[in-house]
Amino acid sequence: MTIVADVRHSADMSAASASRGVPWRSLLLPWLPPLAVLAIWHALSVSGVVSTAIVPAPADIWNAARQLAERGELQHDILISLRRVAIGFGIGATAGLIVGLLVGLFVTVRDLLDRSLQMIRTIPHLALVPLMILWFGIGEEPRLILVAMGSFFPVYINTVGGIRNVDPKLVELGRSYGLGPVELVWSIILPAALQPILVGIRYALGVAWLTLVVGETIASRDGIGYLVQNARELLRIDIIMLAIILYAIAGWLSDFITRLIERRLLRWHPNYTDRGKA
Amino acid sequence: MSGAEVSLRSVSKSFAGRSVLQKVDLDIAAGQFVSIIGPSGAGKSTLLRLVAGLETPSGGRIELRATGRTADVRLMFQEDRLLPWRTVLGNVQLGLNGRDREAFDILRAVGLRGRENEFPIGLSGGQRQRVALARALIHEPDLLLLDEPFGALDAITRAAMQLLLEQLLAARPRTVVLVTHDVEEALLLSDRVLLVKDGGIARDLVFDRPRPRHRGEPALAALKEELLDGLLTAEGNIPAVA
Numbered sequence: 127m128t129i130v131a132d133v134r135h136s137a138d139m140s141a142a143s144a145s146r147g148v149p150w151r152s153l154l155l156p157w158l159p160p161l162a163v164l165a166i167w168h169a170l171s172v173s174g175v176v177s178t179a180i181v182p183a184p185a186d187i188w189n190a191a192r193q194l195a196e197r198g199e200l201q202h203d204i205l206i207s208l209r210r211v212a213i214g215f216g217i218g219a220t221a222g223l224i225v226g227l228l229v230g231l232f233v234t235v236r237d238l239l240d241r242s243l244q245m246i247r248t249i250p251h252l253a254l255v256p257l258m259i260l261w262f263g264i265g266e267e268p269r270l271i272l273v274a275m276g277s278f279f280p281v282y283i284n285t286v287g288g289i290r291n292v293d294p295k296l297v298e299l300g301r302s303y304g305l306g307p308v309e310l311v312w313s314i315i316l317p318a319a320l321q322p323i324l325v326g327i328r329y330a331l332g333v334a335w336l337t338l339v340v341g342e343t344i345a346s347r348d349g350i351g352y353l354v355q356n357a358r359e360l361l362r363i364d365i366i367m368l369a370i371i372l373y374a375i376a377g378w379l380s381d382f383i384t385r386l387i388e389r390r391l392l393r394w395h396p397n398y399t400d401r402g403k404a
Numbered sequence: 405m406s407g408a409e410v411s412l413r414s415v416s417k418s419f420a421g422r423s424v425l426q427k428v429d430l431d432i433a434a435g436q437f438v439s440i441i442g443p444s445g446a447g448k449s450t451l452l453r454l455v456a457g458l459e460t461p462s463g464g465r466i467e468l469r470a471t472g473r474t475a476d477v478r479l480m481f482q483e484d485r486l487l488p489w490r491t492v493l494g495n496v497q498l499g500l501n502g503r504d505r506e507a508f509d510i511l512r513a514v515g516l517r518g519r520e521n522e523f524p525i526g527l528s529g530g531q532r533q534r535v536a537l538a539r540a541l542i543h544e545p546d547l548l549l550l551d552e553p554f555g556a557l558d559a560i561t562r563a564a565m566q567l568l569l570e571q572l573l574a575a576r577p578r579t580v581v582l583v584t585h586d587v588e589e590a591l592l593l594s595d596r597v598l599l600v601k602d603g604g605i606a607r608d609l610v611f612d613r614p615r616p617r618h619r620g621e622p623a624l625a626a627l628k629e630e631l632l633d634g635l636l637t638a639e640g641n642i643p644a645v646a
Contacts, residue, residue: 394523
C-alpha cells in the first residue's frame with residue numbers, strides 16, 4: 127500500500143514541477159530558519175536575557191544601517207567592496223580559465239606550467255598579505271592581486287580536470303565529422319567540461335569574498351572591511367554585525383547569480399533539468 | 405549505382421604487438437551493402453575503423469573511390485554519441501553551417517520532425533539512434549559505416565530501425581558496411597556477408613534475395629544456421645555434445 131502511495135506522490139511532484147513554477151513550499155521554506163533566528167534574537171534582546179551592549183538587537187543594527195546610509199557611507203563602502211571583488215575575481219577567473227584551457231589542451235603547456243602552478247597553489251595566498259603591503263602599500267593593488275590569486279586556482283584546477291575528463295568518444299566523433307581544432311574546442315570540449323568549470327567559478331567567488339574581507343580588514347581606507355575596522359575602534363558592535371550580515375548577503379547573492387547562470391548553461395544536463403537546485 | 409568503392413590490399417593491423425588483422429584483401433562495389441559478422445574480438449570493428457580512417461593500418465593500403473571526388477565517409481557507433489548539450493537539430497547539424505531545410509527533411513525521414521528543439525536527455529534509446537542516423541545521412545555520404553548501431557536496442561526497436569534503414573537506403577542508395585553480431589540482421593539487410601575470424605575473412609557470401617526479406621524465409625533460415633555454425637566453431641570453446 128505504501129508503495130502505491132509513494133508512486134502517486136512522486137507522480138504528483140513531477141507533474142507539479144513539469145507544469146511551470148516551483149511549489150510554494152520551496153519558495154517559502156528556505157526563509158523560515160533566518161526569520162526564526164531573527165524572531166528569537168529579537169525576543170532575547172527585548173526581554174533583556176542578552177545584553178544589547180554585547181549583542182545589539184536586530185532593530186539596533188537596522189538603525190545603524192539607516193544612519194550609515196543617510197550619510198552615504200554604507201552605499202559607498204558596499205560599492206567599493208563589490209568593485210574590488212568584481213575586478214579581482216574577473217582577472218583571476220579569466221586567467222584561470224585561459225591558462226586552464228591551455229594546460230588542458232596542450233601537453234607541452236602542461237609539461238611547462240602545471241608543476242610550477244601546483245607549487246604556487248600550495249602557498250596560502252593570505253600568507254602573502256604582509257609582503258603585498260610592503261611592496262604595494264595600502265593602495266588598491268595588493269587587495270586586487272590577492273583576490274585575483276584566490277580566484278585563479280579554483281577555476282584553473284577545475285578547468286584542467288574538466289578537460290581531462292572529456293569523453294574521448296565524443297572527441298573522436300567530432301573529428302570524424304570534420305570539426306576543425308577551434309570548433310572541436312568550442313562545440314565539444316568546452317561544453318563537456320562546463321560543469322566542473324562552473325563549480326570552480328562558484329568556489330572561486332567564495333574565495334574572492336573571503337580574501338577581500340582579510341585584505342580590507344588589514345589595511346584599508348574604505349570598503350566593508352574598513353567599516354568593521356573603524357567600528358571596532360569605536361566599539362560599535364552593531365556596525366560590526368551589520369558588516370558581517372552584508373558579507374553574508376553579498377556571498378549569497380553572488381552564489382545565487384552563478385547558480386542561475388549554471389542552470390541556464392547546463393539545462394541539457396540530467397542533474398539540472400529537475401527543479402530544486404536553486 | 406551511387407556510392408563509394410572500397411578496396412583493401414593486404415591490410416594488417418596490430419595493437420602493441422598483438423596482431424588483429426593479417427593481410428586482408430577486400431573489394432566492395434559501389435552501392436553494395438556488406439555485413440561483417442564474426443566472434444567478438446575477431447577484428448570486425450577494427451576493420452571498420454580502418455576503413456573509416458579512425459585507425460591507420462600497420463601495413464597494406466586502403467582506397468576509397470567515389471565518382472569524381474573524394475569519398476565522404478560517415479560512421480555510426482553502437483553508442484549514439486549524441487552531444488547532450490545540443491538539441492536534436494544541433495546534433496544533426498554538427499559540422500554543417502545551418503542547412504535547416506535539409507535537417508528538417510532528414511528528421512522527418514527518421515520520424516523525429518517536431519522534436520528538433522529537444523535535448524537528447526528526453527529521447528528514448530531508439531530515438532537517439534535515429535538522430536545519430538540522421539546526423540550521418542544528412543551528409544549524403546558515399547560510404548556509410550555502421551558499428552553495431554542497433555546492438556544496444558531492444559528487439560522491437562531494433563526491427564523498426566532495420567526497417568527504417570532499409571527504406572532510407574532504398575530511397576538513396578549508397579555503399580554500406582555494417583558490423584553486427586546478429587546474423588539475422590546481416591542476412592535481412594545485406595547483399596553480401598563477410599565472416600571475419602582469426603584476423604582474416606573466413607567466408608565471403610553473396611546473398612541476393614529480393615527485398616524486403618522476411619525473417620522466416622527458408623533460404624534465410626538455412627544460411628543463418630550455417631553461419632551460426634561457422635561462428636560457433638570459431639569460438640572454439642563450445643564442448644561437443646556427445
